[in-house]
Amino acid sequence: MEVEGEMAMEGGTGEEVKGGEYRRVILISAGASHSVALLYGNVVCSWGRGEDGQLGHGDPEDRISPTHLSALDGLGVTSVTCGADHTTAYSESCVQLYSWGWGDFGRLGHGNSSDFFTPQPIKALDGVRIKQIACGDSHCLAVTLLGEVASWGRNQNGQLGLGTVEDSLVPQKLQAFQGIPVKMVAAGAEHSTAITEDGEIYGWGWGRYGNLGLGDREDRLVPQRVSSVKGEKMILVACGWRHTISVSTSGGLYTFGWSKYGQLGHGNFEDHLTPHKLEALRDHFISQISGGWRHSMAVTSDGKLYGWGWNKYLVVLGGFFAISSDTAWRWCLVSLLADTGGNSWWRWCWFGQVGVGDNVDHCSPVQVLFPHDQKVVQICCGWRHTLAVTDRQNVFSWGRGTNGQLGHGDSFDRNLPTIIEAMSFDGSSGRQIESSSVNLLSGKFWIPSSGRFAVVPDETMQGQVAVSQGNGSDASVPENDMRIG
Known part of the structure; x- marks a missing residue:
């Protein structure tokens, strides 16, 4: 549910993470109860809850510390994005999007509803150059280099923007943006938003709390332009579970939607059906935003971090x-x-995902402080936890830690930013990041209990997998289902 701009393109050789060598973190992403990071050299690490395969290590085990996802080595991954219980990774050099984790409603884009415990290529997007991915609770959005948008997954409220409420097991192009180049997209639990290259904001999907910004509480099955912000062009957008955050070209912050826990930041708990400027930060130029389940985060141009919203459970x-x-x-x-x-x-x-040292909900922005006055260069909200990268090349986390999603080697909550030692320049030098042992060519994958969709080894085909057809309704993946790039 975080904001991601264009893909990070810093590369390297993809060498293994061994001997405690420090690697700078390029990107971070957080899901419902798991976290993923892209390190310099195209190395991917994941940690937290693994029950649905969202960590990609080939089993359902939680990881309480960052673990090297060796299955992606050599693929040149340039971006990672978490959904609630699934994950995606994009390779610029391979021109390929991979996904894994919980597969219900087709959220993985593989043409079925199966769970995958290791990264698998989305065949329908083979060769499509993608500049940004957004993952919500059960659906995904992708923006191509040409500014076209594809969506797939759950669609019970029209969050795919296809004009129907039918789920889509494979990516489909949104016809509503034909001739309208899109800059970026964001995905909430059951709603979606987009910003076009000319600064217009669009909303679609579930709109009960005004989270589409259209002035009412109605759902929309196709993207509809938000017209209430006069004279302001938007450059950033992020979705929380049922609220939306956007930033204008002048650096102003706007929020709208659900505010029962103060997640809109306007000093009260009232919903807003249209974009409403956050006056408490009017003197700051906002450079980054992120929305959690019921909390929000914003980074100013001078590296200060502010948080507000739900802070306990x-x-x-x-x-x-x-x-x-x-x-x-x-x-x-x-x-x-x-x-x-x-x-x-x-x-x-007590979760403390706002990160200000208490467990009280905050309906107005509060500054989150870091040791040595470090400036924040990247922020990402999970459902109940938060990740940040600072200018000292340190990674911090706070909030709920029950499944190890904070990456500190335990399952405790933190209500203040705490450094992730293994991934930080100021952390434990020489500490080794462990690697997952799964080998995609071995044909060995964890098989869940009966009645659950799973990846099953095909003994007749070395290094390949077959998908179990649990309910007979899964579709085959068409080789050329989509050509939008």
Whole structure:
């Protein structure tokens, strides 16, 4: 749900991460409970929740520290993007987009609803040059070098922009942008947005909270231009779960949509159905933005980071806990299990994804501070955690850590930025980043329990895989389904 501009093109030889050699982080991305980073030399690392294969290491195991994704070595990966429980990587040299993870609703683009536990090429996009990818909860968007847009995955609210509510198992071109070059796209849980090369913003999909910016709460099945911002051209857009953030050419920050937890930043908890300028940051020029599940982040041109919105999850009262929900508080009984490794059951109740040292929701921007006044050069929100890269070439994370998505070697939450030692210049020098052991040519893949879509080894074809047809409804991937580049 982060903002990504044009692909990072810094390369290298793709040599292995060994001996604790420090590698500068080029890109970061965060999903619901996992994180991915692209390091100098086209090296990809992932960590966090792995149950749905979103880490790409060939198994369903969590990784509590950054782990080298060796399956992508030698492919020249230049960009990585997380969806909620899936991941994509693009190779400029191979002109190929790869995806892996949870495959329900066709969000991986492979023509089926199967889960993949290692990166697989999206055949429908073979040879299509892509400048930007956006992944939401269950759908994906891609912008080609020509400014055309393709979408695939879940479409129950029209978030694919194809004029229907039918899911798409393979990428399809959006006809609504014919003749309208698109600069960038963003994807929320069930809505999508785009900014055109001439600075216009478009919204489509689920619009119940005004997150499309069109002045109402209606869904849209095709992209529709937002006309409420007079005289301002937009250059950046990001989606949270049910809210949207945009930045104008003058550096002004606008938010709209759902604000129950203060994620719009206007000092209250009121929804806005059209883009509303964030007055608290009016004296700053905003250079980067990112939207989480219910929180938001913005970086100023001088490297200051501000956060606001939802900052906690569960409230513990003795042997009970309250779960925050959209409609009510639901009370549940917790069995007090034996403490293992000092990780008491109550310790993961407070997330702190805003990063300001407390667990209180913030309806106005609050500055996030870093050691030695480091400036932020990159920011990315996951659902309940946040990642940042500073000008000292350090990577920090904070928020929920239950599945190891913070990358600190444990499963604790943090409510202040904490350095990821293995990926930071000021971290533990000599610390080795472990590599995943999966070998794509070995034919060995983890096979989930029956009833779940999975990648199954084809014993007759060395180094290739066949897809199990769990419900008989999966489609074959057409070799030339799409030619949009």
